[in-house]
Amino acid sequence: MSDTTGGPAHSSTSARLDGPGPGMVLRTWLHAEGFGASAASARPVIGVCASPSELNPCDAGLRELAEAVKRGVLIAGGLPLEFPTISIGENFVRPTSMLLRNLLAMDVEEMVNRTPIDGVVFLGGCDKTLPGQLMGAASAGKPALVVPAGPRLESAFGGRPLVTDDFWTLAAQRAAGQLSDHDWSCLETCLNVSVGTCNVMGTATTMAVVAEALGMALPGAALLPAVDARRRQLAEHTGRAAVEAVRSGMTPGRVMTAAALDNALRAVLAIAGSTNAIIHLEAIAGRLGLRIGLDHVAELAASTPVLADVRPSGPRLLSELAAAGGVPTLLRALGPLLRRDAVHVAGATMGEIVDEAPEPDGQVIRTPADPVRAGGGLTVLRGTLAPRGAVIKSSAASPELWSHTGPALVFRNPADLAARIHDPDLPVTADSVLVLRDAGPCGGPGMPEAGGIPIPAKLYATGVRDLVRVSDARMSGTQAGTIVLHVTPESAVGGPLGLVRDGDLVRLDIAAGTLDLLVDEPELARRRGDRTPARPAATRGYEALYVAHVLQADEGCDFDFLRATGTVSTQATDREEEMA
Secondary structure, eight states, X not given: OOSSSOOOOOSOHHHHHHSSTHHHHHHHHHHHTTOOGGGGSSSOEEEEEOOOBTTBGGGTTHHHHHHHHHHHHHHTTOEEEEEOOOOOOGGGSSSOTHHHHHHHHHHHHHHHHTSSOSEEEEEEOSTTHHHHHHHHHHHHOSOEEEEEOOBOOOEEETTEEEOTTHHHHHHHHHHTTOSOHHHHHHHHHHSOOSSSBOSSSSHHHHHHHHHHHHTSSOTTTTTSOTTOHHHHHHHHHHXXXXXXXXXXXXXXXXXXXXXXXXXXXXXXXXXXOOTHHHHHHHHHHHHTTEEOOHHHHXXXXXXXXXOBOBTTTSSBOHHHHHHTTHHHHHHHHTGGGSOTTOBOTTSSBHHHHHHTSOOOOSSSBOBTTBOSBSSOSOEEEEETTEEEEEXXXXXXXXXXXXXXXEEEEEESSHHHHHHHTTOTTOOOOTTOEEEEOSOSTTTTTSOOSOOSOOOOHHHHTTTOOOOEEEESSOOOTTOOSSEEEEEESOGGGTOGGGGOOTXXXXXXXXXXXXXXXXXXXXXXXXXXXXXXXXXXXXXXXXXXXXXXXXXXXXXXXXXXXXXXXXXXXXXHHHHHHHHO
């Protein structure tokens, strides 16, 4: 700290705590908290950032994990100082926790940069927490590691295992009158039986896998259950590793390179992970001065096989994936597709880490010679309805709908969708393409998880289980179906999604990677002249800042003023590394 009143710290923390002048002021405040003189002696100071909250049950176990991290820091000779940031749980934030992801990232960056710490361990659970922490860590630049909260325990319902994505089927049965009041009450008490994140390959677990594949979390961190004693042991090891990362100067910029981002994308594709990960990885890259781009995502998707058939895309449970070797074995199974030279925050290369992992068992974790699917679990789409791109979790789409042309049924916004989707008089058939607009980054605002449009009750009752659905929104990583998401540019800023009318033909071709509105250009030009985009007029506070500065989905939905200057393509960076 430059003086006793403030300013970002640039010298070593040990000097700040032990030297004269400002160091004395810092030490005396530590004494006020009960720290003795020896605690404030020359040693790395590690911030422990965790925000357990009763408004965020996914993160409710973080206080115990934080104590384990602090124990590890002390064992390694560091001084742990715990501090909070905001805590955002998806089900407790309206319209979406995504609206607050950038606020969390800003909170993290400012707390890390403007306090006298040398490094930091982040503990996070619900969907947007780990992405926000990694974004803030990238911008702050101090050595950092993450400890995911871990998935909650699996439960049971009707004599069968029950996990998060079962809720969508059961909710559809309830809407169609196929689930009794008694069964619905029983489901409420048994769906979530412990703290922790969703116990399928939803966004939270996908981002925990990303943290491991990026090299920012210790091997095995992603899949251990939240209440497993081994997670507390891993948290202790992370505290020790944080001290060593400070001593070796292992900053996020040295770890989260273009090669590491490729590894993370490969991992997401190999597990058919949440589509949300594409947005979050682009945002993390932007903080590092890198740009992934949907074309590069499509390139990797075409060459990355699906190797783990995990729910919601397949029948396997997270516990099976963990028992089969977890993320290290998954990465090992990628073989030559893995960038082995990427550096882990603990100092080893990713190649060295995966060499220590068990070999794929060929069942839960398959091999490229015998994959679940030859192509990746996600597909990038482009066309007249998505000029800058859209994505679909193709591994979870119905094969019979991979190529489909049908009449549009348009919902103006999420409120209109909620009001009409189960109306018995809704003019919908099994051929319809359900279109939701004004639910993107600006239109939401915050790009809510409204894209997983429910199957209308009148169709569900007749046996229809999937429809083509298209929106500029996101969907929960726990959902499945033929659902096109992240249509860019969004309708609220003038994207063609806002021009779709009921009855227009929409054509989806997943194999070709196309999404088109089959309306001639003169008619579209007439509609453009008649339409005023529905960008909301936020007038105050954080929401006004958000709407004014948020980028589109293909750029990660970060704020324009938070991206690093001089952003370059990750592919260009790779070429420079190869030439060097």
